[in-house]
Amino acid sequence: MENVLTASRTEEAVAVNEAADVAAARRAGADLARRLDFPLEAAGRLALVVTEAATNVLKHAGRGEILLRTVRGRGASGGIARGIELLAIDGGPGMADAATSMVDGNSTAGTYGVGLGAIRRQSDALDIYSLPGHGTVLRALVWEAPGAREPWECGLVCVPLAGEDSCGDAAWAAASDDDAVAMISDGLGHGEAAAAASDAALELMPGLGFALPPADLALRMHAVLQKTRGAAIAIARVDAQAGMVTFAGVGNIAACTIGGGERRHLVSLNGIVGHNLRKAQQFEAAWRDGMLLVLHSDGLTNRWSLDAYPGLEQAHPALIAGVLYRDFCRGRDDISVLVIRRGAAS
Numbered sequence: 001m002e003n004v005l006t007a008s009r010t011e012e013a014v015a016v017n018e019a020a021d022v023a024a025a026r027r028a029g030a031d032l033a034r035r036l037d038f039p040l041e042a043a044g045r046l047a048l049v050v051t052e053a054a055t056n057v058l059k060h061a062g063r064g065e066i067l068l069r070t071v072r073g074r075g076a077s078g079g080i081a082r083g084i085e086l087l088a089i090d091g092g093p094g095m096a097d098a099a100t101s102m103v104d105g106n107s108t109a110g111t112y113g114v115g116l117g118a119i120r121r122q123s124d125a126l127d128i129y130s131l132p133g134h135g136t137v138l139r140a141l142v143w144e145a146p147g148a149r150e151p152w153e154c155g156l157v158c159v160p161l162a163g164e165d166s167c168g169d170a171a172w173a174a175a176s177d178d179d180a181v182a183m184i185s186d187g188l189g190h191g192e193a194a195a196a197a198s199d200a201a202l203e204l205m206p207g208l209g210f211a212l213p214p215a216d217l218a219l220r221m222h223a224v225l226q227k228t229r230g231a232a233i234a235i236a237r238v239d240a241q242a243g244m245v246t247f248a249g250v251g252n253i254a255a256c257t258i259g260g261g262e263r264r265h266l267v268s269l270n271g272i273v274g275h276n277l278r279k280a281q282q283f284e285a286a287w288r289d290g291m292l293l294v295l296h297s298d299g300l301t302n303r304w305s306l307d308a309y310p311g312l313e314q315a316h317p318a319l320i321a322g323v324l325y326r327d328f329c330r331g332r333d334d335i336s337v338l339v340i341r342r343g344a345a346s
């Protein structure tokens, strides 16, 4: 059975610049938990996690951002479990040793501290990537029911251009034990019409994501998106058993695999899905467990590299997406960064 990992966009994004923003972040968390009909216990834990994380950002970095997103994993009984993922992103002083900072009471000026212990106790998973002098990205996950896990690790940041309500980018990823399909769409321009084009691409994924090879799926999207403004689209299918990733990309959109420090670009063809697509072609590349698949829109500059971030390649994909978003966002467009890796326990 395929398990949808992510099915749209970052749902809540709150800039944290002053004390009132901590309350705004907590409300955003409560709103999302309510929309998902989260049990009270899980919603309560989420509220504490959001509050502590936003407070930490404010106290230690002065400013930053809280992003919230629905995550889907496998529940203890085998069914689908939903979770809410928090990303707290800042460019502050960072921590020399995140593990030490997580011990309660081990708080000094300029480091995180008491708050981290609370976040660890209230969340089901906690990951931190911090570079001294360069800032911190913290990821905390709260499942709606205990015992859930991620079959593949998935990270996504997908947010609109500042000042826009609608996000013209969208992302989708799903996985079975051995296969995964990932898609991102960048609707032309930004705003509502761009979002409508990406929504049309998204709608095809649950039914066709695993049924059609990436190139055929791109052609199908081309037919369906003709009534929209059009989009740049990237579709990747990973076959872990065969050790292969198959990719079809159209337009200004980027994809690569990363393994052992080596980054391999996957080629996108010129064109606009829905407007002009002469042919759809797919390319294959080697895949092995532990590798990363990264898809991103042109809201992220192409000139990023993980080289300056020791240990980041091994970190949870959500931390990688968070760091890339923080440090390589162009700031002139909607942005989407999708990163997946096959989990060790899948």
Ligand SMILES: [Mn+2]
Pocket (backbone or CB within 6 Å): 186, 189, 297, 298, 299, 333, 334
């Ligand atoms: Mn764009």
